[in-house]
Amino acid sequence: RPGRGRGALSTLCGGTITLLDESYNASSASVRAALDVLRHIPARRRIAILGDMRELGDFSTSEHGALAEPAAMSADLVFCCGPHMKTLFEALPSARQGAWAQTAATLAPLARAALRAGDAVLVKGSLGSRMRDIMTELEAMPAHAPTTEGAA
Structure with a gap:
């Protein structure tokens, strides 16, 4: 069973939002894999919340830019x-x-304000990107379900 930050699936808002917690670490390959998992989660919308991949040196710009196509194919909305x-x-x-x-x-x-009932959300980034801050914000959402109205 995946641990916190390492692929754990849970729900928010009384079970109306699916959360894939990949907040502990990130590399190009692991971001692509997580986006592929997101693409296969049944949902009205799929949302990716992505933080920097760290320690890529001279390859950082190209590695981050190369994720645009898989992100656009897997997510309806991408927060970075x-x-x-x-x-x-x-x-x-x-x-x-x-x-x-x-x-x-x-x-x-x-990101929290954009979430609606029926969404599936991926949170992914290197530990140094502090994606735990995003997880804390999402996990603090009230148990009542957000509406599907006004979805971004």
């Missing part, structure tokens, strides 16, 4: 945080862009 994920965010079609922020703490309330 961190300076490197800005490359991915800007490469996405505008219809797939949720929001970008410098930090996970700044992005967390923006």
